[in-house]
Amino acid sequence: MLAETLLVARKDLRVEWRAKVALGQVTPLALLILVVFAFALDANTSLLKLGAGGLYWVAVLYGGTLLIQRSFDVETDDGNMDAFRMSAISAPSLFLGKALALFVQIGLLELVLGLGIAFFYEVRIVDWALLLVAATAGTVAFSVCGVLWGVMSAGLRVRATLLPLLLVPVLTPVLLAGSRAFETALGVRADAGWTWASLMFVIAAVHTAIGLGAFGFLLEEG
């Protein structure tokens, strides 16, 4: 199962590396969102520092949705879903493989956005460990939810609008928990940052369990 998972993840990452859509389009766009937020808040540095956690996760949500969409567009455009169904790779391995590839891509996006809020919003990190754990938990949650909802809208004509409609309500608790954890890590509020980070892991675990069980049903056609 591990070999199959790594095989699928490697395939997705190789496709992405060759196309360079994440690097060349999604990441600059997400950075631009951070700049636009600054315009919207009249470049008020103290306000930006206060809201940095929330703005960061909104940018991740935006960029992450594009990456998830792309991860399944690549498969459906070339008819790969049929190839997956006919291949000997198990549905759980496919689910985990695609989630792993998305984890790497969203993780890199978060790294760049992290540098972005440090540079543009001048934030100061007071709890590195919490920041890293919350970012990891959020990335896992985004990846597994992304694969689950991505396959749900894959191959449908209206997938560009359907995916955000399905994904955003599910990811809102992750967004809320991530924002609170980051606010604690950035010293904006003395709150239960670790509890919020744990909540993100719980959400990720629930979706992973559902994904492992249901991915086979979602792959089957007709």
Added chain:
Amino acid sequence: MTVVTTSRVKMTATPITRVLGVLALAATGLMALLGLVVSPADVVQGEAVRMLYLHVPSIWIAYGAFVLTSVSSVLFLRRSKRRADRGRHYDRLAGSAAEVGVVFAGITLITGMLWGKVTWGTYWQWDARLTTTILLFVTYLGYLALRRLPADPMVRSRRAAVMALISFVNVPIVHYSVDWWRTLHQKASLSVGRRPEITGEMYWTLLYSTVAVTIVAAWLIIHRYRVIRLEELRDEEALEALISSRLTKDDGNN
């Protein structure tokens, strides 16, 4: 409600559902009488308390409808491969229950906002109960959007069934949000295993309202189920007519 789209099924009503419809209408009338006239105004909330006779039963019905959607979805997923009819009736039941659930979740939000304006002085508060309820509402709107997509019916139904199961995770979160987080929203007025927060005529009116709204919801779900079935029959007949006209055309050419 009469539909004349197909030759096989012409009505969405049967004698039993007609009786249920009349019962629903009478129950709603009595509920209005009890809630607006018989039940007294609250000492603290004043006349605004009357809103709760619709607000509380609505969310219970929404929860119940979403439970029905989830159970039907599980049965559909289990039977879609084994049975000749591919468990389509469970899919129809899931869809009709979800539609009714969304309507009642919407009623809960609207009556809650009106109650909030009178009691809190604002229509909306970013409180855990309100926020989770609107997320639940939007999630099931997404489910209904998925059900209406132009795709192969079995593919669409299977995806919708999985989505129904994932969406149900939100229901306990909404219900227990008032216990898990500090919220402006009051605790549950009626709860299993807990002393009711209200007593006397208010308690009985609320209990009766729950029964009345349940009858209305049952009537709606039954009719919605039948309308979905009629829509399927209409599509099947249209397809059959198209195929036979094509075959006739081909025979003529030969």
